[in-house]
Every structure is written in C-alpha cells, then in structure tokens.
Amino acid sequence: MCLAIPGQIVAFDDAQPLLARVDVGGVRRNVNVGLLADDPLIAGDWILIHVGFALSKISAEQAHDQLRMLQAMGEDALAIEEIRGYTFADGGERR
C-alpha cells in the first residue's frame, strides 16, 4: 500500500481522460491521473504511482533511481504484483 512505483506513460485513451496506459517493467496497466490534473501529462512522461493513482510527475532519472531502490529493498516483485493487480479499467485483462 505504501509502495511508490515508477512507471512510464505509453498512451492515453480519449474516451477515459482520467486514465493513462502505463508501463512498469514491461507490465502495462491503466492508472488514474486525476491527481495530476494541474500538471498536464504527455506520453513518455514518468510518474510515481500509489494504489492505482499517479501522485507525482518525475524525471526519467528519478524513475530509474526509484526502480533501483525498490530492487535493493527487495520490493520490485511486489511492485509488479501490485501493478498487475490493478483491474479497475483493463477490460479483458483481468485476473
């Protein structure tokens, strides 16, 4: 729950403006970007994700630092599990 997971935005869906398609270590899921409404995002941007929501926009370097830290803490697998677990907007991909 307290994990901050870095991900890169790969696409937006015009039909669901609050969601962005995000890649985390090869796993792609939708996350909610409503908390970054003041900070317009584009594909390619990196974000920190908490419980399904993008909470901060970060640089690519910060994203890599955060990934490295999750790995050093032994939490990278948990982060991927959490990303896989987001099922709120993934249509056919639900577990």
Place this chain on the structure above:
Amino acid sequence: MKYVDEFRDPQLIGGVAREIARSVDPHRHYRIMEVCGGHTRAIYRHGLRDVLPENIELVHGPGCPVCVLPTGRVDDGLAIAQRDDTILTCFGDMLRVPGTHGTPLELKARGADIRMVYSPLDALRIAQDNPAKHVCFFAIGFETTAPSTALTLLRARTLGVRNFSVFCNHVTIVPGMRAILDSPDMRIDGFVGPGHVATVIGCRPFEFVARDYGKPVVVAGFEPLDILEAILLIVRQLHAGEARVENQYRRIVLWEGNLAALRAMASAFELRPFFEWRGLGFISQSALKLAPAFADFDAEVRFRVPGVRVTDPKAAQCGEVLKGVLQPAHCKLFGTQCNPEHPVGALMVSSEGACAAYYRYVHRGEPVTA
C-alpha cells in the same frame, strides 16, 4: 526489472556518514525520529544504524497506517464483513492484522467475503461487477493514500454506484507528530519528515514543529543517501541553534504539495473531532471522515458499526514502541509470543511496522535473550 541493484555512489554514502561522525558533539546524545514507516524499514534494511555514531539514536515514529489503527476499528470493519450480501475489500497490509476474533484472513477462511485490492478503484469495480451485493472499502493510510480514496468517492458519485461504501480510517500525520511532541515521556531533537506524505501536503504543515517546539524537520527521500543527508542536515541545524523545515526530497516534493490531491481530499472528507490511535490514545482532529455530501457512501452512516474500544493485550508494548519510548526488541513479547508468524500487535504485521522490520533485518528470527 532490469536495472542495476547497487545504489548510486556507495562512496558518497560513506562520505556523508563520515561527515555526520565529524559533525556530532561527542558529549551530546541525539534522538532523531523518522516519522514514516518506510524510513524505518529502509534504516533496518540497509543497516544504517551501523554507519551512524553511537550517540545518534534513531527513534521510530507513528507513520505506519496499520500499526496506529486500534483493534476496535479492525473489529468494526470486520463487523461490516459479517453482514449478509456484503463484500469487504482492503489492502493486503490489513489482511493479517489481528482483531479481537481473528484477522481478516481468518474471517475469510470462516466464510466472510473479504477481498484484497491494490487500489480503491478496484473496490469500486467489484461493486459495479456485483450489483446484488454491497461492497465496502476498508480505507486506511495517511495523506499518501487518502487522495486516492477521495477520487474514488468522487468517481463513485459520478457513476452513480449505489452499492459502494467506504469505512474511513484515514489519519493525518501532523496531529500525530504534535501528540508525540506534547507527550511528557518524549524527548526528540529532530525529525526526518515523511517524504511521500509531503508529496501531497507539502512542507508547510511541518513548520509548526520548528516554530512552536524549536525542533528541525527535514523531509527526506527513501534511499540510504537521502536518510543520511537528512540526519546530517538535522545535526547541522541543532549545532547552529536553528529549527527550520528543510526539503531534502526536492526532486519529488514541492513545498506547496500536490494541490489537486488536497482539493480532492477537501471535497470528499472533513476532519473528525477526535480519533483513537494505537499507543497514542485519542487525538483531536487527527483523522478524516466522509463529508456530509458523501453520506450515502459512508459505511459508518449506512451501517451500525459497533464502535467498540478494545484495550491492547497488557503484555504487548505496541504503544511504547509506536511512541518511540521503547525499541522493538525491548518489548516483553518481541520474538517470543509476538513474531511475524503469530503477530500479537500490528507493528509485527506490516512490513513498515518497526517490530516486523527489526525482526526481519536485525533480529533475523533468532531467539531473544532477555
């Protein structure tokens, strides 16, 4: 993930550690509290206590959401799970937290429909997929997760989902810090401020610690270098006779915080007059409840929750550990009756709990000698 597993610049870490050692006054004892459970875990995981001078004592703070949740609230949530046609959803961290009659996981094994979710939006989705059932989300967390619950509530209202509710246990970190500062048995010289909470609330809410109590606060990131830098900045302030809020985590934290997140919280929540924290007792204006406009989604309005108060087991000293008065291994139950397999208190459950972190990284499951 394919990234390197070493931290950047181990030499830099050694350099900061040496700078701290050079800076400390050998005749002085420093008690520095890391407020956030994420910091507690990183400190143990990376053995940071070993690189610090002996007269710097790191004291663990109350920033672990499941640890500060009193047993009575766990029982209240589980009472909702025992209603007919109800699905209780919660984060994984909650599943093994003991209530009076067992953990959520044990209740699930006895037939209650309790499901783990990774996001409050997943709970909402379960409600949409199960229109004949009522789906309640057991919300916990500080300001890092509260905005997510707020946006989920706004979404539920927009979508008109009527079979969804939130059992709100969100707490706010600042009153918890104030309670510790006001506690007569506490003496803290400075605080490592919670980095992710500060992404939401910014640095300004911590200014009272410097202004009213004369203690430094340094908001910090979660890498070893971040934590050591924060400690160095605190030591330097203390020596200069200063007390300020500094932002070591500038690469993520804005001084003003995330205004969109604060707006979402302001529209969905209001402050409770008081709320019980495990170990710290009742603290005024320290927790959030759903705003009246969201009463239809408020589990405490929709259902009659028992509202029980449960005293912690007498032998367990969770409260003292939470306040930083006791170190985990000094609790009478640590490692014997209370261990990660059979936790007596929540501090042994959550990976951010001081006892679980100490057990995992320092104690390593060895028998405790008194």
